[in-house]
Amino acid sequence: MVLWNLFQTFFIMGFVSFGGGYAMIPIIEAAVTKYGWMSTEQFTDMIAIAGMSPGPIAANSAILIGYTTAGLSGAIVSAVAILLPSLFLVITAASFFIKLHHNPVVERMFYGLKPIVTSLIIFAALKFALANNLITFQVSFRYISTVIIFGLSLFALLKLQWNPVYVIILSGLVGITLYS
C-alpha cells in the first residue's frame, strides 16, 4: 500500500514537473501530509539532503522519502515512478519530431505556467519558513542569527554566484559552531 501511494504520488508529479525541483516541494509536501509519511522537521531535512546531492532535487527528494517510508524498495519505486513520465514524454516528443519550444500552443501554455511555477517556489519558501519558525518577531539570539544566516546565504548565491551545495556545506559548519 505504501509502495503504491509512493508510486502514484511521484508518477503523477513526474507529468507536471515544470520549472525545476523546488517548484515540486508543495506537491511532495501535500502527499507527505496526506499520508503522514514523516514529520515536518524530517521533511525539511530530506529536502536539505536532496539539495546537497547531485541529481535532480525532485527525484532526490522522492528517493529519500521512499527510503524513509519503505526502505530500499520504497526508494526504487519512487525513483522509477518519477523517471517514467520523463522517459515516456521525451520519447514521444522525439519520435514525432515535435518542436515543442516553437509550438504556439506550448508557448501560450508556458505564458501562464511559468508565473505559476514562480508562485509554487515562493509558496515552498513561505511554507518552509513558517514550518521552521523562521518568521517570528521575538528578538532572541536564535532569531538574529537566523536572519544573518539567511541574508549571507542569499548574498552568496545571488552576488557571489556560489554553487548551492557550497552554501549548504558552509551553513552546516556555521550551525555546528553556533548551536551545539
Place this chain on the structure above:
Amino acid sequence: MKVKGLLVLQIFWTFFKISPVTFGGGFAMVPLIIKEIVEKRKWLTNDEFTDVIALSQTVPGAVAVNSATFIGHRIGGIRGAVAAMIGVSLPAFFIVISFGIFYFNIQDNQKLEAAFTSITVSIVAIIVFAAIKVAKTAIYDKTTFFIMIAGVPLLFFIHPIIVIFLGAITGIIVTSFGRKLNHCIELNNNKEEDLTTNPDYFMGSGI
C-alpha cells in the same frame, strides 16, 4: 532500427560518468555533455545539442534526465533512451541513498541537529534564490506578474497540481486576447540564446 549492444553500453557509461557532477543543478552537466557527446564521440552536432536543451526544458522533468534521455534516443532509439536515463540516474541514486543512510544513522547526534538548524535557513534562501531566477524568465509584463501574485494565496487552499493546470489554462486564455503572444515568443527566443551560451543562468533552479 537495429542497435548494437555495444552502443547501448557506451551510452550508459557516458552518462554514468557525467552524472555525479550535477551537484547544484542539472545545467552543470551542459559543458561535459558538449565535451563528451559533441566533441569527443560526435554523436550530435552543436545545433542539435541546442535543440536538445530547449526540448528538455519544455518537457516536464529534470533537465539533466530529459536531455540525457533525448540524446540517448537520438543515438540509439528507445533502448538508447533507457540506457541514458539509467546511466544518468544511477550514480545520483546511490549517492543520495548513502547520504540518507548516513543521516538516519546519526540522526540524534547533537552536532548534526545543530548543522541542520542552520542548513534549513540556507535552504529557504536557496528556494528564494530559485524563485528569483525563475521569475527573471517568467515575469515580464503586468499579466504574468498578476498570475504569480494570485498563485501564492491560491496554493494555501488548492492542490498544487490543480494550480499548475489552472496556470496553463490561464496562459492559453490570456494569450488569445491581444498581442501578448508575440511578445512572449520574442522573449522566449532571446532567452534560448542566454541558456545555451550561459548554462549557469539557471543554476539552482533548472533541476
